[in-house]
Amino acid sequence: MxxxxxxxxxxxxxxxxxxxxxxxxxxxxxxxxxxxxxxxxxxxxxxxxxxxxxxxxxxxxxxxxxxxxxxxxxxxxxxxxxxxxxxxxxxxxxxxxxxxxxxxxxxxxxxxxxxxxxxxxxxxxxxxxxxxxxxxxxxxxxxxxxxxxxxxxxxxxxxxxxxxxATDFYSDSQREMQDRFKTRALADRLEAVLVHDHLSASDAAFIACQNMFFIATADAYGQPNCSYKGGARGFVTVVDERTVAFPDYNGNGMHLSVGNINETGKVGLLFIDFERQARMRVLGTATSVQRDPLLARYPGAQIIVRVNIESVFSNCPRYVHKMRLVEESAFVPESGAEPPVPDWKKLNTVADVLPDEDKKHAGNDIDISKTLNKG
Incomplete structure (x- = not known):
């Protein structure tokens, strides 16, 4: 039975x-x-x-x-x-x-x-x-x-x-690699010289000159994501020595970075000045706010992301390629001006799922690679 x-x-x-x-x-x-x-x-x-x-x-x-x-x-x-x-x-x-x-x-x-x-x-x-x-x-x-x-x-x-x-800036796995290649003493010295928990005046000035950065996030399962964020020069606001903020503009609707921020909060920002061949990292905990007072500073922004800084440090610029800016993106929102419509919104494959405010842009284009500047 x-x-x-x-x-x-x-x-x-x-x-x-x-x-x-x-x-x-x-x-x-x-x-x-x-x-x-x-x-x-x-x-x-x-x-x-x-x-x-x-x-x-x-x-x-x-x-x-x-x-x-x-x-x-x-x-x-x-x-x-x-x-x-x-x-x-x-x-x-x-x-x-x-x-x-x-x-x-x-x-x-x-x-x-x-x-x-x-x-x-x-x-x-x-x-x-x-x-x-x-x-x-x-x-x-x-x-x-x-x-x-x-x-x-x-x-x-x-x-x-x-x-x-909290006394050790490095994780156990990072220490293991340092010991394997006999660089623990060097790592400790660089931490002592370069790493700090707030922005110095020169750090703030460096951020104020940048018009792009890369942001690393991770979801609750540890799946990482890296994204490019661009805007006009100075679009990252230094709120105080321990806080920076930046706008999240209209994108492709996937919300990968902000979604991860809402889930885990941990972020890493990498600023690179290709003309000066300099770079700086900011690590911390982020929050996203839809009704942030800073929204008024950024036309076209949907959300403001604030980062509570835990560590700031500059890296060796040895492998940063020297490049010069030709022009800033024409899509960066400006007060009183309607930005151009990105070509991908005209794709036939997304015409029926565009948000209401974008449905007027729907078209019959079919070349996805071309809309992504890869064609």
Whole structure:
């Protein structure tokens, strides 16, 4: 007789006392490099971790089962209380059929019991089958054993842990490459000389002269994107020594950069002056605002992106090609002037999906390469 399916949701709960502080346990759940060390049971191994640790942020953990098959867990952070609670949705994608029942919920409750002693209560809720619950019970038990070792190795306070992490400008992988090529001392010296957390007067003046830059963003799964942003000279506003802002003009409607900014917020800006053969990087956290007061400064702008600066540094100009500006783009919006219509809006292939304000431009052109200046 076939086994009858369980009609009620099943949950798994386990409690562990860990010889570590709540801050260390919370860090083990929210730091990608630490998660990779424990969130894989038995012979399984984590191969990639991407985490946007904020309420509504996404995460994805990829791994390899002991038999070599690939799998992933992904979901959304439902609740985060620093040093107290982590709650997230949980979806398995892999070859184990019993675990592919849809979304469930994982909750980690963290409670201090005394000096360097913490109680962790793990609940895996909304599982659809008892077989699934039993697999997770064994898996979580093995993971919790690893978690205890990871948390015990961390500094005794989250403040200490955060300060320790913040003291190094370079990631573990970057340090590994520096050690491989024996450039750690050089990297440390360049950081000390070049890297700072605010714009100097010369940095601000350099940005004020630029009419383009490249922006790097990433989505919650770690998929990177690099985009070119252009405008009139000085279109990037230096708001103060720790903030820059720039307009997001009408584009092709894909919103790749701003979409990523809304998802993860992390950005890297690369300014290059090809005439002077100079370049500068700005790294930070960005937000996009539709009703920003700076919109009045930029005719045709849809959104203002503000970047809170975390680090600024110039790079060696050795490989920057020397080029001169012939003319700025005729499409850069100007006050009181209607910009020309880009040829791609006249393509027959997009005529039926253009926004209402652009439908008047729809045409029957069919040469996509030509509209992209590649034909």
């Amino acid at each position: 076939a086994a009858r399916k369980n009609s009620k949701a099943v949950s798994v709960t386990m409690v562990r006392k860990l010889n570590s502080t709540p801050g260390a346990v919370y860090a083990a759940w929210t730091e990608p490099s630490l998660v990779a060390r424990w969130l894989a049971p038995g012979a399984d191994a984590v191969t990639s971790v991407t985490m946007d640790v904020r309420k509504g942020g996404r995460y994805r953990i990829e791994g390899r089962h002991g038999d070599g098959s690939l799998y992933s867990f992904s979901g959304t952070y439902l609740d985060l209380a620093v040093d107290h609670r982590v709650a997230m949705s949980w979806v398995y994608d892999g070859p184990v059929h019993a675990l592919k029942s849809g979304a469930s919920i994982v909750v980690a409750e963290i409670r201090p019991l005394g000096s360097d002693l913490t109680e962790l209560t793990l609940t895996h809720e909304k599982l659809s089958e008892r077989d699934e619950a039993e697999i997770y019970r064994v898996s979580w038990s093995e993971c919790m054993g690893k978690l205890e070792n990871v948390a015990a190795d961390l500094p005794h306070s989250r403040k200490h842990f955060d300060e320790q992490r």
